[in-house]
Amino acid sequence: MAIKSKLSKIMVFALFVSGIVVLAWIASIILNDIFTWNKDIYSILFGSRTGEKISLEIGMTVFHYVVVGVLLLTLGIGAYLRYRSRTITLDSDLNQSLVIMKKQKKDTFNKNKEPILVITGLHKRYSEGKSNEVHAIRGLDLTVDKGDMMAIMGPSGCGKTTLLNMIGHLDRHSDGQIIIDTIDTATLSDGKMTSFRRDKIGFIFQLFNLFPFLSAVENVETPLLLKGMKAGVAREQAKMILRELGMGDRLYHKPSELSGGQQQRIAVARALITEPAIILGDEPTGDLDSTTSTDVMNLFRRINKINRQTLVLVTHNRWIAEQCDYIVHMSDGKVSNVEYGPFTKKEEA
Ligand SMILES: Nc1ncnc2c1ncn2[C@@H]1O[C@H](COP(=O)(O)OP(=O)(O)OP(=O)(O)O)[C@@H](O)[C@H]1O
Numbered sequence: 001m002a003i004k005s006k007l008s009k010i011m012v013f014a015l016f017v018s019g020i021v022v023l024a025w026i027a028s029i030i031l032n033d034i035f036t037w038n039k040d041i042y043s044i045l046f047g048s049r050t051g052e053k054i055s056l057e058i059g060m061t062v063f064h065y066v067v068v069g070v071l072l073l074t075l076g077i078g079a080y081l082r083y084r085s086r087t088i089t090l091d092s093d094l095n096q097s098l099v100i101m102k103k104q105k106k107d108t109f110n111k112n113k114e115p116i117l118v119i120t121g122l123h124k125r126y127s128e129g130k131s132n133e134v135h136a137i138r139g140l141d142l143t144v145d146k147g148d149m150m151a152i153m154g155p156s157g158c159g160k161t162t163l164l165n166m167i168g169h170l171d172r173h174s175d176g177q178i179i180i181d182t183i184d185t186a187t188l189s190d191g192k193m194t195s196f197r198r199d200k201i202g203f204i205f206q207l208f209n210l211f212p213f214l215s216a217v218e219n220v221e222t223p224l225l226l227k228g229m230k231a232g233v234a235r236e237q238a239k240m241i242l243r244e245l246g247m248g249d250r251l252y253h254k255p256s257e258l259s260g261g262q263q264q265r266i267a268v269a270r271a272l273i274t275e276p277a278i279i280l281g282d283e284p285t286g287d288l289d290s291t292t293s294t295d296v297m298n299l300f301r302r303i304n305k306i307n308r309q310t311l312v313l314v315t316h317n318r319w320i321a322e323q324c325d326y327i328v329h330m331s332d333g334k335v336s337n338v339e340y341g342p343f344t345k346k347e348e349a
């Protein structure tokens, strides 16, 4: 491509130069021969044979050179104009592409910055108005963008689980506004809220909340069946995700027959299988050993990157928190500080 354009540049230049050389040559011939014309002007003017002969010779030579020169110059100009118009077209194509690229980048940027969760002035009072009232969330503001992987840390009792329950609408908040995916959840009826929660939010609870009478694979496939997926397809997907979490040999065991870590992996699989926009995890790796924690965190990271699913993970484990993009620190029912990554990754959980 580059050689081709260089060659065409050289050809255009050569045609130009030869056209100009030929025209200069003609000019010099004309200048030289002006003397002859002067000398024989009388004969030319008065039409003597000598004058006619000389004027004819000069005329023919000049004519030939003019024809060749004009031809070369025309070719040169033509080639140059064609080259120029091609360059302009290419340039404008390139500019067009750049404009599109810039627009796409801007769109992606805007998308990246699109908030999925906006919480303003949130309050939660348990046993409101009673003597044993607990003011668990105290005017909390938080914005989480689509595709964020966020950790929430804070001392026991500061309101982390309460906050997750408010985001997941498992419990009503006392005051403030929660907007999920541009929808003010206060505007949703109870029925709409149920399907909204099912479609948009995945939970991994501190206590796993598995159905005790269902096997691992049945627990995981249930949300898909509730969404109307065909039983065979749902079963295959459930098996796939459980195998990915190292549960391939425990597919048909009931929760009571499984260890805490294995139950937790079922809870993780069940939350991820519907690909919800937001995944809320309350100590999602709390009962896992360091190897399994790493596997689960890798899975979180992968779905976060590939599907742009947002993850909000409550944890007491600094290593888990550091796998996230940023850490929101809570204290006394409010956000006290936000720490932004990337964090230096430690070897083990
Ligand atoms: N159902 C409830 N009724 C009354 N008070 C409650 C209730 N649930 C939680 N609380 C209180 O609200 C406060 C916040 O509790 P929350 O469970 O959100 O804390 P947390 O930050 O998740 O703690 P941990 O790290 O121990 O899980 C605590 O003081 C707790 O005692």
Ligand SMILES: [Mg+2]
Residues within 6 Å of the ligand: 160, 161, 162, 206, 282
């Ligand atoms: Mg808690």
